[in-house]
Amino acid sequence: MVLELRKARPVWQIMFSTHHTDVGLLYLVFSLLALFVGGAMAIALRVELFAPGAQLIQDSMTFNRLFTAHGTTMIF
Template sequence: MNAHTEDAHALPPRGLARWLTSTNHKDIGTLYLLFSLLMLFVGGALALAVRAELFQPGLQLVQPNLYNQLVTMHGLI
């Protein structure tokens, strides 16, 4: 009998696969923090676009339909 048996363990994923398939609570917390910061910047950019449209009466930077979409997206984020 062979006392030595080889284990067929796969190496842990690296790179992007590590972050997307992780069950480690520290990795998940880091992803949550990074996603929150990303949404902060996206929401801030949408708010700036809305405020730029309201800066001066009569100034049309975006079409009315797009303005409504910007306000809605900003509210959802």
């Protein structure tokens, strides 16, 4: 199998493309980004619950928002 090397294209051209390989690449990149963001939120929630006295997140509403955002991100 011979791989064809093409000239690099600008990012905006890939982002607004409807070609199936570009769409698949964007889906993969977005999935990995969502994984890392959701994982960071999960770690923040676990650190908050680790020790009863230590408060990483000061406000209870912020904790609820972070929990909801983590759930929404990880459902993706």
